[in-house]
Amino acid sequence: MLKLKNSRKSLMKIRKSLRLGLLFGVSSFSAIRRTGRNDGPGGGGRTGGTIADRDAYRDTVIKSRDIVSFDYEFSPNSVFYRGYNISHRYCVFSMKLEENQAQVKIYLCEYSNIIRMEFPVPKEKLMHLQELVEQQNLASNHGRYKEVAGIPARVGAKLYIGYASGERISAFNNTGHVIPNYSSSLVFDFFRKIALEAGQEDFATRHDRPPRSDEQYNAITRGTWYTKEDNFTLEFDDDKLKIHEADQLKYEGKFTSKMGIFLNEEKRVRFEPFRDILVKQEHILVKRFREEDLEFSPGEDFYPKMVQGNWQDPDQKYRLEFVGTNLKIFEGEELLLDEEISFRYGSIRLKDSEDKLIGPFQNLYARIGDIQVLPKIDESEDKRIRFYPVTN
Numbered sequence: 001m002l003k004l005k006n007s008r009k010s011l012m013k014i015r016k017s018l019r020l021g022l023l024f025g026v027s028s029f030s031a032i033r034r035t036g037r038n039d040g041p042g043g044g045g046r047t048g049g050t051i052a053d054r055d056a057y058r059d060t061v062i063k064s065r066d067i068v069s070f071d072y073e074f075s076p077n078s079v080f081y082r083g084y085n086i087s088h089r090y091c092v093f094s095m096k097l098e099e100n101q102a103q104v105k106i107y108l109c110e111y112s113n114i115i116r117m118e119f120p121v122p123k124e125k126l127m128h129l130q131e132l133v134e135q136q137n138l139a140s141n142h143g144r145y146k147e148v149a150g151i152p153a154r155v156g157a158k159l160y161i162g163y164a165s166g167e168r169i170s171a172f173n174n175t176g177h178v179i180p181n182y183s184s185s186l187v188f189d190f191f192r193k194i195a196l197e198a199g200q201e202d203f204a205t206r207h208d209r210p211p212r213s214d215e216q217y218n219a220i221t222r223g224t225w226y227t228k229e230d231n232f233t234l235e236f237d238d239d240k241l242k243i244h245e246a247d248q249l250k251y252e253g254k255f256t257s258k259m260g261i262f263l264n265e266e267k268r269v270r271f272e273p274f275r276d277i278l279v280k281q282e283h284i285l286v287k288r289f290r291e292e293d294l295e296f297s298p299g300e301d302f303y304p305k306m307v308q309g310n311w312q313d314p315d316q317k318y319r320l321e322f323v324g325t326n327l328k329i330f331e332g333e334e335l336l337l338d339e340e341i342s343f344r345y346g347s348i349r350l351k352d353s354e355d356k357l358i359g360p361f362q363n364l365y366a367r368i369g370d371i372q373v374l375p376k377i378d379e380s381e382d383k384r385i386r387f388y389p390v391t392n
Contacts, residue, residue, distance in 0.1 A: 068162050073092040243274070
């Protein structure tokens with residue numbers, strides 16, 4: 001009888017231990033889940049594996065076109081924009097419908113600087129934003145969700161777009177991007193433009209060079225570009241691109257460029273055998289699959305092709321008009337020069353002349369994307385004049 005009682009007591013102790021262990025395990029798991037939801041993108045100081053990982057619902061269709069709330073925040077490492085990778089460590093863009101206007105909020109964090117902006121814009125800007133959402137098919141990213149424990153805050157990305165119908169597009173990843181890099185560049189460009197229209201500072205300006213305009217990129221994508229060490233060449237002719245490796249044609253097709261990023265005929269950033277083609281400040285950078293990047297520099301024939309058309313200084317005092325090898329210089333409506341010219345790489349001179357004086361200018365010099373009047377040695381920097389391409 002005593003043995004039976006002891007056996008029953010031992011069994012009860014085992015059952016109790018199992019219940020406590022199970023309860024503790026469930027409580028611990030629930031705590032981790034709660035911590036993951038409450039700590040935001042960073043997930044606090046936890047360590048561990050993936051908490052949740054879900055791919056997008058790529059067949060998502062949004063019937064409404066009336067955005068009432070747009071929020072996108074992301075860490076822009078490797079996101080390219082008009083000559084540079086975006087320099088901010090973290091970007092937050094928001095636009096919400098409030099009564100008869102839209103309220104914009106912008107937060108940009110750098111390691112040594114924080115930029116905050118808040119301003120109203122006409123509510124029609126929400127429809128312009130919707131056009132971007134549709135063009136980039138951001139609904140195809142709806143439902144993308146990935147959360148990994150132990151990741152610091154402000155490393156990944158979040159997207160939320162709410163519509164008047166109650167429909168929504170949402171995505172979250174605390175380790176990387178939730179939309180393609182090119183789409184992020186377009187969102188960055190959209191908010192930069194509406195900020196400038198509202199009289200805000202240009203948060204994309206780098207050093208002494210503002211981001212290039214699309215007109216400049218149209219001028220840049222002319223002529224032939226060469227690599228220094230490899231046998232690749234890029235040959236631009238109007239809207240057509242040829243890629244050669246030595247004498248072998250590797251690619252031929254139409255292209256467009258947006259913000260210094262090349263797009264193929266399907267409006268995608270792919271040009272076999274290359275992955276991305278980007279216009280940096282003084283060269284073209286080509287990214288390849290599992291191989292080193294390539295840098296292309298312009299050949300001697302580049303500048304005569306690049307300068308074709310009309311160029312204007314920001315003060316609209318002077319205008320340069322290039323047609324073939326002829327240059328006309330105007331001050332207002334007055335014609336100051338009508339002569340044949342020649343090039344020595346970027347240096348523009350009168351044909352068959354060593355003189356650097358061209359009309360009212362000395363040292364007229366074409367760079368990639370602009371034309372400059374350089375100051376003389378004893379002149380101050382404010383004597384420099386920059387010309388940029390303009391549409392006819």
